[in-house]
Amino acid sequence: MSVRNVAEKAAKHWPVLTASTVAAALAIALVIVVTGPDPAPTNTTLMSDSITVGVVDDGPEFDFGDLNPSGFDIDVMKYVGTQLGRPVTPTILTSAQRGSYLQSHTAKLVIATYSITPDRNSQGIDFAGPYLVTPQALLVRGSDAASLSAPNGLKDQKVCTIRTTTASAVTIPQANMDSRADTTKGCVDQLDEGSATAVLTDELVLDGYADVSNGKYKVILSGVYGETQYYGIGLLGGQRTLCHQLDSVIISYLHDKWRRDFQDTLKGPANAPLATIGDFEGKYKPKDSDITAYSCKL
Amino acid sequence: MAIPGAEAAEPGKRRLTPLRRLDDARFWALAGAVAFWAILLAALVAVKSDVAGKVVALLVAVSGTVAVWFAARYKQTTAPTLRRAARPAATLATLLAADLVFSGGWIGWSVYRANRSFDVKAQILISGRTHLYPSGSATRPEDPQGHEVATVDVAITHPRDALVLVFNVVDSFPKVSSCTPNTRLRLTPTQGGNPSDQVTATPLKPAAIPLSPDAKQLHLDIQIVNLGGDHNCAVDIAVAGAELTND
Numbered sequence: 001m002s003v004r005n006v007a008e009k010a011a012k013h014w015p016v017l018t019a020s021t022v023a024a025a026l027a028i029a030l031v032i033v034v035t036g037p038d039p040a041p042t043n044t045t046l047m048s049d050s051i052t053v054g055v056v057d058d059g060p061e062f063d064f065g066d067l068n069p070s071g072f073d074i075d076v077m078k079y080v081g082t083q084l085g086r087p088v089t090p091t092i093l094t095s096a097q098r099g100s101y102l103q104s105h106t107a108k109l110v111i112a113t114y115s116i117t118p119d120r121n122s123q124g125i126d127f128a129g130p131y132l133v134t135p136q137a138l139l140v141r142g143s144d145a146a147s148l149s150a151p152n153g154l155k156d157q158k159v160c161t162i163r164t165t166t167a168s169a170v171t172i173p174q175a176n177m178d179s180r181a182d183t184t185k186g187c188v189d190q191l192d193e194g195s196a197t198a199v200l201t202d203e204l205v206l207d208g209y210a211d212v213s214n215g216k217y218k219v220i221l222s223g224v225y226g227e228t229q230y231y232g233i234g235l236l237g238g239q240r241t242l243c244h245q246l247d248s249v250i251i252s253y254l255h256d257k258w259r260r261d262f263q264d265t266l267k268g269p270a271n272a273p274l275a276t277i278g279d280f281e282g283k284y285k286p287k288d289s290d291i292t293a294y295s296c297k298l
Numbered sequence: 299m300a301i302p303g304a305e306a307a308e309p310g311k312r313r314l315t316p317l318r319r320l321d322d323a324r325f326w327a328l329a330g331a332v333a334f335w336a337i338l339l340a341a342l343v344a345v346k347s348d349v350a351g352k353v354v355a356l357l358v359a360v361s362g363t364v365a366v367w368f369a370a371r372y373k374q375t376t377a378p379t380l381r382r383a384a385r386p387a388a389t390l391a392t393l394l395a396a397d398l399v400f401s402g403g404w405i406g407w408s409v410y411r412a413n414r415s416f417d418v419k420a421q422i423l424i425s426g427r428t429h430l431y432p433s434g435s436a437t438r439p440e441d442p443q444g445h446e447v448a449t450v451d452v453a454i455t456h457p458r459d460a461l462v463l464v465f466n467v468v469d470s471f472p473k474v475s476s477c478t479p480n481t482r483l484r485l486t487p488t489q490g491g492n493p494s495d496q497v498t499a500t501p502l503k504p505a506a507i508p509l510s511p512d513a514k515q516l517h518l519d520i521q522i523v524n525l526g527g528d529h530n531c532a533v534d535i536a537v538a539g540a541e542l543t544n545d
Contacts, residue, residue, distance in 0.1 A: 118472035133526070169473035173440030224436045227475035228528040293479030 051086050053077050054093045054107035054234075058185040061208035061265050062113055071208075072265040076131055077111045079257060080233070083249040094183050096164040099125055102236045109246075110234035113205055115166045116294050126239065126298040127232030128246030130286045131253060136167055136226025137203035137219050139210065141191065145218040148198060160187035160196035167201045170226040184209070191217070202229050204269060204284065211268040230286065230294050237298030247295050251288060258285060329366045333394055336362040356401040363394035415543040416456050422537045423451040429470045432522045434529040441532070448535060450518040456542050460506040461516055464539035467501035470532035477524065477531035486519040498523070502538065509542075 055063045055073055062071040069090055081088035093101050098114055101107040102125055116127040138159070140148050147153055154172055160179035161168040171177060179196045181187040188209055190196035199206065206219045233246050259281065263270045270280050336359045426445035431438040438444040452461065463485075469477050483499040487507050499505035509516065524531045 116476050117474065118469050118476055118478075122472070135528070166474045169471060171437065171440075173437060223528070225530065227471065227477065227530050228480075228524075228526050229475055290479070294476060 050089045052089050052107050054101045054110040055090045056112045057092045058183045060212045073111045075261045079253050114234045115229040116232040121297050124237045126237040128243050128295050129232030129250050130230035131250050132231040133286050134202045134204040134229050135223035137222040139199040139206040139217050142215050142218045149220045157197040159198045159200050160190045161200050172225045207268045243296035332362045359397045359401050367391045413544040415541045419540040422540050425449050428534045429532045430522050431532045432524045432529050437530050448520040452516050454513045458542040459544045460508050462504045462506045462541045464504050466536045466538040467533045470534050480525040481533050482523045484521045488517040489513045
């Protein structure tokens, strides 16, 4: 058979071969789709081009600035994006919106001084981490620090807390806990105006305000009231694979980059004397066992 | 001494041993006495004695069975006139074997009964179980439900080596933080008015409190330890399981 004959024969049968091939390919694809495992919801989350991460913008040294946000949480966000191999897009929210942004799928993750609590777990919010540990404390005007630190110093004093945050559920004996604001800055504004005497929230958040205030504010009574907070990366429950992926990223972060980022961003606590603990890591850095104990409950 | 009923030895005949010369009536009287004694002994120790006594009874029953069986076989094979002894011998051996099974079973049951675990969760009395704070809390004094020590009391209804307790722990303030993963319970037992060594319990994991042999009542003081050093991490505790055990 000549080459020409072969070419003519192939050309004659080409439409039939093509149709058969396409039909077979479609059949195989259908079988794969029908019988293959369901894609995990976590994968669909991560397979999108960009991960939307909810961050706040009123936490000096944590999450600060709208156009070019910076701080410890922002460093964590960038590290997560790098490790997952996906670009991350920060979206600004308030502390009170953290849960609703996840529940409405407006944000895939929330990295915004978000404490792991059983109450949030019960609302369907899961956490990877923790990546940071902090006690709670009070921010006061520098001139009031000594008197408010004294025994019964907070009696009848107005203490502002941020709505929906963990501190808003704390009671300080004999203090007036009625003042509320939607953001940390809102409470600090009340402190400025004199409508509140102190702001109660997480010590590391308050350290940021104290650090940038040039002595105007001081942090007092760290760990005396409230409970220790464990900051995690918030995500909607039911995404175990993604949650464990994030845990692995956080463990890697704690070992590789945590210390340097802490020293670069949270300068006040990084340099504060901690005679009884020896180093800021002992106070603020989670242990690997904390991750097993606190994360991926849903 | 001549044995009544024994055959006289004659030249050219095999010399008979005392057992071969024993007549039927005396042989069975002797074997029956062995059986009766073994069964009586087993029955008595089954009701009265401790485990060691039951082991002795079991050994007696075993040796009695073996002795009667061999004696009957011996007489059957060496004294054809006494061949009829085979059936009563089998009956006697069966009785003694039954005694053997009974004694062995009784010992096994006794060992099980002496060591089996008893669930005493229903008998646990616990107080001060809510809003339990680690020592040094600044908020506890003003918490109307606050405690620094919870107590557990339980009657020791059966003598056992240990009381194994499992505690369930939940956060008193689930809106504020998660305390449970870092919470441990320090248990201080008191038996007969004497405090004994402290035991540290992890939530949802068994903690064994050793018991003295004559303990009738156990009192426990329970304090919270927070591994993160958080003095305000309050929890509510409950007893999820309580067993008296020798394990």
